[in-house]
Amino acid sequence: xQDFFTGLFNSFGGVGLAYLGSALAVALCCVGSAKGxxxxxxAATGVISETPEHFSKCMILQVxxxxxxxxxxxxxxxxxxxxxxxxxxxxxxxxxQGLAMFAACIPIALGGWLSAIAQGRVATASIxxxxxxxxxxxKGIILCGIVEFYAILSLLATILLVMMYPxx
Numbered sequence: 001x002q003d004f005f006t007g008l009f010n011s012f013g014g015v016g017l018a019y020l021g022s023a024l025a026v027a028l029c030c031v032g033s034a035k036g037x038x039x040x041x042x043a044a045t046g047v048i049s050e051t052p053e054h055f056s057k058c059m060i061l062q063v064x065x066x067x068x069x070x071x072x073x074x075x076x077x078x079x080x081x082x083x084x085x086x087x088x089x090x091x092x093x094x095x096x097q098g099l100a101m102f103a104a105c106i107p108i109a110l111g112g113w114l115s116a117i118a119q120g121r122v123a124t125a126s127i128x129x130x131x132x133x134x135x136x137x138x139k140g141i142i143l144c145g146i147v148e149f150y151a152i153l154s155l156l157a158t159i160l161l162v163m164m165y166p167x168x
Contacts, residue, residue: 012095013095014093014094014098015093016098017101017102018098020102021079022075022079024105025108025112025158026072026075027072029071029075029116032065032069032120033065033066033067036064036116036119036120037065037066038120039121040124043124043128044058044127051131051134054134057137058127061141064123064144065117065119065144067151068116071155072109075109078162079101083101091167093167097165100161100165103161107161108154111151112151112155119147125140
């Protein structure tokens with residue numbers, strides 16, 4: 001079994017593993033953001049159909065779970081920059097280095113994905129505040145911000161891991 005994984009990793013290569021990690025960071029964060037913003041948008045349509053003047057409050061709540069998708073893009077760019085894609089000096093990575101870059105993407109890939117869905121649930125519930133007490137909608141935004149904090153921590157972990165790992 002060990003020979004299987006060794007062969008697989010060697011055939012994929014270090015750069016391939018780094019690309020895979022960064023691609024998963026973008027993909028999972030965007031999937032989570034799509035789920036979170038979709039749930040919130042569905043809830044918001046009911047409020048907006050009855051009281052169109054609350055559109056801006058609903059839109060703010062809907063946008064919040066979308067930030068994790070942006071965090072995934074940041075991680076993707078950081079890995080590509082570390083690999084030298086933008087400078088034209090593409091790094092040659094060993095399998096170990098590729099696995100390190102892959103592992104560096106895990107915090108934002110999982111943290112972004114799951115926090116976007118959780119934040120979508122909080123934002124969806126906060127739409128009820130807009131419906132019943134629109135003057136209190138800021139409280140829903142604050143509740144969403146607490147979930148956002150963990151997405152930011154996940155991004156920070158990925159940034160530090162990517163920046164600190166030497167490829168030369």
